[in-house]
Amino acid sequence: MPPGAIVAxxxxxxxxxxxxxxxxxxxxxGVCKTCSAPFVFTKEAQRHCYEVLKFPIYAEAVRCAPCRAKVRETKRAQREHMAEMAARKPHPHEAFFRKRS
Structure with a gap:
């Protein structure tokens, strides 16, 4: 085992x-595929990903931490928007627009 490594x-x-x-x-x-900045996928982050979050063991981090946070925020905003759209009152003529020809 290399010096400084964490046992899996x-x-x-x-x-x-x-x-x-x-x-x-x-x-x-690694190099971030979004912003091309160099980053380090730390051993602690790997342990968290593989042992706590149960990611497949061959999954690699391809984005730096700030870019991963942006992706998570974008997905959260999309889920929130879709929930708002699902909860809204339908348009009075929606049945007409969904009618097949």
Missing amino acids: DWSKHHPHNSYSPLFWYEDRP
């Missing part, structure tokens, strides 16, 4: 049917 707990991983499970987590450098 296989019992907490999502089932992955692989012959090569992760034995440890170590910091992995």
Whole structure:
């Protein structure tokens, strides 16, 4: 095991049917696909993703933390907007516009 690495707990991983499970987590450098900034996928973040959130063990972070936060906020706003649209009163002539020809 490399110095400074964190031991992986296989019992907490999502089932992955692989012959090569992760034995440890170590910091992995990357480049954000959104803003092209260099970032580090930290060993603590990997443990959280793979053991707590149950991501597949071969999933890699492809965005930096600020860009991931922006994506989460955009998705949250979209869900909120769709909930508002589903709850609104339908237009009086909506049946006409949905009629098939």
